[in-house]
Amino acid sequence: MNDAHLHLVVNHFPIIGTIFALGILVVGLFLKNNSVKNTAYVLFIFSAIFALISMQTGEGAEEMVEDFPGIGKAIIHEHEELAEKLAIVIYLLGGISALGIILNVKNHAKAKFISVVVVLIAVPAIYLATLVGTSGGEIRHTEIRDNYLNTNVNAQESTPRNSESESKNH
Template sequence: MNDAHLHLIVNHFPIIGTILGFGILIVGMLLKNNSVKNTAYVLFIVAAIFAALSMATGEGAEELVEDMPSIGKKIIHEHEELAEKLAIALYVLGSASLIALFLSVKKNSKEKLVSYFILGLALVTIYLTQLVGTSGGEIRHTEIRENPVVTEGADQNAILNTSDKEANEK
């Protein structure tokens, strides 16, 4: 198993964990249930841990794919820059969740205020996860790029016919 494979295994949990944690936190706040909120906090902490694992395997994955046809360094660099921003947001979210978990266990009144901060931070983080997930998907899935890449040797007529059909359908 190489770094690219490891990266593909661990990089989905920060995205999914943050989205699930956000939904669970909203439910916990609406129900005023600390156990449910604590579940969300734990998900955010685990998402931050997986973000660290994704960052640790990302460089090795980059080395394996950057010279492949239709990929190139520019798209990987864009993904890497976005991933660094997401990682910072997840580290802050995970740290705040650790604090909220501690405050919840101690039954501190400031936990409610911290939970609102975490909710807002989770929303920002979800936006970043969408950007990172899309840019990561575009690395190997050229069909989802805004400007799909045509590789050498591709059947140009088939591509042109597909484009003509799409234009006629609109």
């Protein structure tokens, strides 16, 4: 398994894990259930671990695909910049979540405050995660790019025509 393959395997969890963790945390807050909140915190911590692995494998994945036709360094650079920002936010969520677990276990008065802080950080993290996921998908899935139709039409116009089809038109 090379870095590109490993990157593709792990890069979904920080995004999906953060979304699920936020949903679970909101339910835990609503139910006032520390076990449910701790489950969310564990998911945030796992998301941070997978974000670290994804960041570590991203460079190797970049080197493997950056010279593929239709990819370009600009689209990879945009994805990399967004991913670096998201990683910082998810690492922060993981760290605060570890603190949240400790405070919940100790029944500390600040435990609920930490839960609210995590929600307030997780909401923009999910928005950023959608940007990272979309920009990553656009690297190999040109059909989801905003300029797909223009790129596709231009590619078809520049493709040499089959002499058989040209003779039928004349």
